[in-house]
């Protein structure tokens with residue numbers, strides 16, 4: 001399966017080095033230990049935020065589960081990578097247009113067959129990816145849960161990994177188990193705490209993960225941020241429209257917008273808060289005097 005990861009990486013590198021020297025392609029893999037923590041919802045909506053911020057995003061659906069990208073985005077793909085290899089379709093014909101102009105590559109079984117490609121087939125696939133190389137800046141890969149060989153392949157083929165967890169103890173333990181398995185292969189591990197009631201819950205949760213990672217693995221994780229528990233996520237799933245487009249003013253949308261900005265631009269410059277009454281009163285006095 002490592003072979004499969006190398007092939008995916010080779011395709012991405014070819015695309016990056018040969019065809020788009022002036023741009024950089026960044027590949028993010030979204031994964032988790034426990035299932036059902038919100039990977040697919042966050043992958044889609046984060047992709048929308050990144051697209052809105054001016055990046056051209058390709059969302060790769062590498063989840064073989066049921067509730068995957070196309071279901072949540074209300075798309076119905078008929079073809080996948082295997083149809084490129086069988087010469088029935090071109091890559092442009094299998095890529096779907098999602099909301100806000102993001103593009104979606106339906107994975108299905110095609111992606112998993114890459115481990116068994118001949119050199120000729122691989123070259124053909126690289127050529128197919130090269131033909132779209134000027135079209136994207138960012139690839140977001142939505143994986144299934146758990147630490148299967150498949151998921152590990154996608155993690156290893158990516159530049160950075162985004163681990164999603166909820167504050168539930170079992171989800172935290174499973175997130176740490178994933179970090180333990182991947183930290184040697186990943187340049188950067190981001191963590192998102194999903195479905196929290198407030199930011200303190202998220203910070204409490206992430207502390208546990210980062211303390212364990214530092215103590216036992218001597219590795220630092222990047223706390224990307226949190227997404228609040230929000231009924232809009234369920235409602236938008238029922239309508240098969242991503243929450244960022246359906247409920248742009250919802251708490252979940254505001255949270256995901258923060259995560260996207262942080263991913264692209266790093267830590268936002270903190271606003272100068274007053275912190276104490278004294279400083280607030282002094283500031284107010286200064287303004288009143290002027």
Ligand SMILES: Nc1ncnc2c1ncn2[C@@H]1O[C@H](COP(=O)(O)OP(=O)(O)OP(=O)(O)O)[C@@H](O)[C@H]1O
Nearest residue numbers: 035036037038039040041145195228229230233234
């Ligand atoms: N912030 C949130 N607030 C409320 N509900 C949420 C939130 N995030 C996700 N959910 C709900 O959690 C459920 C699982 O979400 P999703 O399918 O995105 O998880 P997943 O990690 O991709 O699952 P799987 O492991 O099966 O691929 C959905 O019913 C969704 O509505």
Ligand SMILES: [Mg+2]
Nearest residue numbers: 039040063067
């Ligand atoms: Mg999913």
